Amino acid sequence: MKAALDEARTKGMWLDYTFGSGWPFGGAGVVTPELASVELRSAHQTIRGPVHFHEKIVMPGPDTRTTKDANLPPGWVSRFRQREKLVAVVAVRGDKVEYFPSQDSSRPEVKKTGQLDAGTPIVLTSHMLPDGTLDWNVPAGTWQIFTFKETARC
Secondary structure: OHHHHHHHHHOOOOOOOOOOOOOOOOOOOOOOOOOOOEEEEEEEEEEEEEEEEEEEOOOOOOOHHHHOOOOOOOOHHHHHHHOOEEEEEEEEEEOOOEEEOOOOOOOOEEEEOOOEOOOOOEEOHHHEOOOOEEEEEEEEEEEEEEEEEEEEOO
Protein backbone atom coordinates (compact mmCIF):
# COMPACT_ATOMS: atom_id res chain seq x y z
CA MET A 1 0.00 0.00 0.00
CA LYS A 2 2.87 2.35 0.74
CA ALA A 3 4.29 1.84 -2.76
CA ALA A 4 0.88 2.62 -4.30
CA LEU A 5 0.48 5.71 -2.11
CA ASP A 6 4.00 6.95 -2.94
CA GLU A 7 3.41 6.47 -6.68
CA ALA A 8 0.04 8.23 -6.51
CA ARG A 9 1.67 11.19 -4.76
CA THR A 10 4.31 11.50 -7.52
CA LYS A 11 1.46 11.82 -10.01
CA GLY A 12 -0.51 14.35 -7.95
CA MET A 13 -3.17 11.76 -7.10
CA TRP A 14 -4.65 10.47 -3.85
CA LEU A 15 -5.91 7.03 -2.82
CA ASP A 16 -9.03 6.06 -0.93
CA TYR A 17 -8.68 2.70 0.80
CA THR A 18 -11.91 1.05 1.92
CA PHE A 19 -11.39 -1.98 4.12
CA GLY A 20 -14.14 -4.34 5.11
CA SER A 21 -17.75 -3.81 4.24
CA GLY A 22 -18.90 -0.26 3.77
CA TRP A 23 -19.51 2.20 0.98
CA PRO A 24 -19.58 1.39 -1.88
CA PHE A 25 -19.92 -2.23 -0.82
CA GLY A 26 -22.81 -1.70 1.57
CA GLY A 27 -24.89 -4.52 0.16
CA ALA A 28 -28.55 -4.85 -0.64
CA GLY A 29 -30.74 -2.08 0.63
CA VAL A 30 -27.84 0.30 1.20
CA VAL A 31 -26.22 0.61 -2.23
CA THR A 32 -28.45 -0.12 -5.23
CA PRO A 33 -27.11 -1.93 -8.31
CA GLU A 34 -27.00 1.39 -10.17
CA LEU A 35 -24.74 2.94 -7.50
CA ALA A 36 -22.60 -0.12 -6.74
CA SER A 37 -18.89 -0.05 -7.36
CA VAL A 38 -17.55 -1.71 -10.48
CA GLU A 39 -14.61 -4.00 -11.02
CA LEU A 40 -12.67 -5.07 -14.08
CA ARG A 41 -12.83 -8.81 -14.69
CA SER A 42 -10.83 -10.68 -17.30
CA ALA A 43 -10.81 -13.94 -19.22
CA HIS A 44 -8.25 -15.52 -21.49
CA GLN A 45 -8.02 -18.05 -24.29
CA THR A 46 -5.54 -19.20 -26.92
CA ILE A 47 -6.12 -19.12 -30.69
CA ARG A 48 -3.70 -20.46 -33.30
CA GLY A 49 -3.49 -18.90 -36.76
CA PRO A 50 -3.61 -18.44 -39.58
CA VAL A 51 -7.36 -18.95 -39.55
CA HIS A 52 -10.57 -16.97 -39.89
CA PHE A 53 -11.98 -17.05 -36.37
CA HIS A 54 -15.73 -16.50 -36.10
CA GLU A 55 -16.82 -17.92 -32.75
CA LYS A 56 -17.96 -16.83 -29.34
CA ILE A 57 -14.97 -16.14 -27.15
CA VAL A 58 -14.41 -16.76 -23.47
CA MET A 59 -15.94 -13.94 -21.46
CA PRO A 60 -15.25 -13.13 -17.82
CA GLY A 61 -17.70 -14.94 -15.60
CA PRO A 62 -20.31 -13.22 -13.47
CA ASP A 63 -19.43 -12.10 -9.97
CA THR A 64 -20.60 -15.10 -7.96
CA ARG A 65 -20.90 -12.90 -4.87
CA THR A 66 -23.77 -11.19 -6.67
CA THR A 67 -25.52 -14.24 -8.07
CA LYS A 68 -25.23 -16.49 -4.99
CA ASP A 69 -26.60 -13.98 -2.48
CA ALA A 70 -30.14 -15.15 -1.79
CA ASN A 71 -30.80 -12.00 0.24
CA LEU A 72 -30.82 -9.69 -2.77
CA PRO A 73 -34.15 -7.99 -3.40
CA PRO A 74 -36.16 -9.25 -6.38
CA GLY A 75 -34.80 -8.04 -9.72
CA TRP A 76 -31.41 -6.95 -8.40
CA VAL A 77 -29.41 -9.67 -10.17
CA SER A 78 -30.75 -8.50 -13.55
CA ARG A 79 -30.03 -4.88 -12.58
CA PHE A 80 -26.42 -5.84 -11.82
CA ARG A 81 -26.21 -7.65 -15.18
CA GLN A 82 -27.45 -4.52 -16.99
CA ARG A 83 -24.33 -2.71 -15.78
CA GLU A 84 -21.98 -5.23 -17.41
CA LYS A 85 -19.93 -3.68 -20.18
CA LEU A 86 -17.32 -5.09 -22.52
CA VAL A 87 -14.27 -2.85 -22.10
CA ALA A 88 -11.72 -4.40 -24.45
CA VAL A 89 -10.61 -7.48 -26.32
CA VAL A 90 -6.86 -7.63 -26.94
CA ALA A 91 -4.76 -10.22 -28.76
CA VAL A 92 -1.05 -10.66 -28.13
CA ARG A 93 1.18 -13.16 -29.92
CA GLY A 94 2.80 -15.58 -27.48
CA ASP A 95 2.65 -18.80 -25.54
CA LYS A 96 0.24 -19.46 -22.71
CA VAL A 97 1.12 -20.47 -19.20
CA GLU A 98 0.81 -24.20 -18.62
CA TYR A 99 -0.13 -25.62 -15.22
CA PHE A 100 0.41 -28.93 -13.45
CA PRO A 101 -2.80 -30.46 -12.16
CA SER A 102 -2.96 -29.85 -8.42
CA GLN A 103 -5.05 -31.14 -5.57
CA ASP A 104 -5.90 -27.57 -4.63
CA SER A 105 -7.53 -26.22 -7.82
CA SER A 106 -7.44 -22.66 -6.48
CA ARG A 107 -3.62 -22.74 -6.46
CA PRO A 108 -2.37 -24.60 -9.55
CA GLU A 109 1.39 -25.01 -9.97
CA VAL A 110 3.05 -23.44 -13.00
CA LYS A 111 4.51 -26.04 -15.35
CA LYS A 112 5.74 -23.59 -18.00
CA THR A 113 5.59 -19.80 -17.96
CA GLY A 114 4.12 -18.03 -20.95
CA GLN A 115 5.95 -15.47 -23.03
CA LEU A 116 4.15 -12.61 -24.81
CA ASP A 117 5.66 -10.63 -27.69
CA ALA A 118 5.50 -7.00 -26.54
CA GLY A 119 5.38 -5.68 -30.11
CA THR A 120 2.27 -7.55 -31.18
CA PRO A 121 -0.82 -6.37 -29.23
CA ILE A 122 -3.91 -5.87 -31.39
CA VAL A 123 -7.08 -4.32 -29.98
CA LEU A 124 -9.97 -6.41 -31.31
CA THR A 125 -12.91 -4.77 -29.53
CA SER A 126 -14.32 -3.49 -32.83
CA HIS A 127 -14.28 -7.08 -34.16
CA MET A 128 -16.80 -8.18 -31.52
CA LEU A 129 -20.42 -8.86 -32.45
CA PRO A 130 -23.21 -8.14 -29.95
CA ASP A 131 -23.67 -11.85 -29.15
CA GLY A 132 -20.04 -12.24 -27.97
CA THR A 133 -18.68 -13.59 -31.26
CA LEU A 134 -15.21 -12.52 -32.31
CA ASP A 135 -14.80 -12.10 -36.09
CA TRP A 136 -11.07 -11.90 -36.83
CA ASN A 137 -8.59 -13.07 -39.44
CA VAL A 138 -5.96 -14.47 -37.10
CA PRO A 139 -2.38 -14.01 -38.35
CA ALA A 140 0.06 -16.93 -38.23
CA GLY A 141 1.24 -17.94 -34.78
CA THR A 142 -0.15 -18.56 -31.34
CA TRP A 143 -2.25 -15.71 -29.96
CA GLN A 144 -3.46 -15.05 -26.44
CA ILE A 145 -6.86 -13.35 -26.37
CA PHE A 146 -7.61 -11.27 -23.27
CA THR A 147 -11.20 -10.14 -22.68
CA PHE A 148 -11.93 -7.38 -20.15
CA LYS A 149 -15.41 -6.70 -18.81
CA GLU A 150 -16.67 -4.16 -16.30
CA THR A 151 -19.14 -5.55 -13.79
CA ALA A 152 -20.98 -4.07 -10.83
CA ARG A 153 -20.65 -5.77 -7.47
CA CYS A 154 -22.50 -5.67 -4.22
